[in-house]
Amino acid sequence: MPHRQSTFLRSIALVTLRAQPMAATEFMELALDQAKLALDNLEVPVGCVIVENGKVISSGSNKTNATRNATRHAEMEAIDVLLREWQSIGLDQALVAEKFAGCDLYVTCEPCIMCASALSILGIREVYFGCVNDKFGGCGSVMSLHKSSSSDDLTGSQDTRPRGFKCTRGIMAEEAVALFRNFYEQGNPNAPKPHRPVRVDQQLLVHIIDGHLLKGR
Numbered sequence: 153m154p155h156r157q158s159t160f161l162r163s164i165a166l167v168t169l170r171a172q173p174m175a176a177t178e179f180m181e182l183a184l185d186q187a188k189l190a191l192d193n194l195e196v197p198v199g200c201v202i203v204e205n206g207k208v209i210s211s212g213s214n215k216t217n218a219t220r221n222a223t224r225h226a227e228m229e230a231i232d233v234l235l236r237e238w239q240s241i242g243l244d245q246a247l248v249a250e251k252f253a254g255c256d257l258y259v260t261c262e263p264c265i266m267c268a269s270a271l272s273i274l275g276i277r278e279v280y281f282g283c284v285n286d287k288f289g290g291c292g293s294v295m296s297l298h299k300s301s302s303s304d305d306l307t308g309s310q311d312t313r314p315r316g317f318k319c320t321r322g323i324m325a326e327e328a329v330a331l332f333r334n335f336y337e338q339g340n341p342n343a344p345k346p347h348r349p350v351r352v353d354q355q356l357l358v359h360i361i362d363g364h365l366l367k368g369r
């Protein structure tokens with residue numbers, strides 16, 4: 153926990169000390185720090201940060217093993233930090249939605265279908281990710297939930313209508329894949345051996361783990 157806190161504080165310090173706006177790769181480096189934290193804790197190494205007005209306001213690393221909860225992906229961790237904070241200061245649903253509409257997410261691997269769907273409903277502005285998640289990716293690989301902005305009101309509620317979001321892929325993808333490779337080389341005590349080794353397609357930087365991504369992240 154102290155390690156996580158120090159990484160996050162370092163992230164905040166890095167951002168606040170800079171006069172110039174940070175580039176996407178600089179935010180992705182902070183997301184990679186979170187992924188390394190997951191790796192240190194024997195979790196599938198995925199990390200993210202959420203940025204508002206050029207500042208990191210939340211971060212998350214995959215915690216599915218520690219929590220024994222397959223939904224505790226890095227994105228969910230980072231989202232929950234903000235939801236708790238904003239609800240504690242009394243923001244209602246409309247104001248929370250307004251806040252998310254001004255936020256961008258940087259995550260080391262393409263959000264899975266569950267996370268992409270949540271991000272779309274929350275109405276995040278833009279998602280930047282590293283490597284693709286060709287088994288469970290919800291931003292173009294398996295489904296394209298970022299394009300699911302719809303005027304169809306199936307539920308009758310503005311709050312649960314997917315809004316979709318802009319999506320940019322391939323930022324520091326090689327670094328993200330290297331962490332996955334590292335993870336499977338060091339061995340995941342909580343998962344069976346992969347049927348196939350992690351493979352890096354030099355064109356697409358496709359990350360293949362045969363279902364382990366769903367277990368682990």
Ligand SMILES: [Zn+2]
Pocket residue numbers: 225227263264265266267268369
């Ligand atoms: Zn996910």
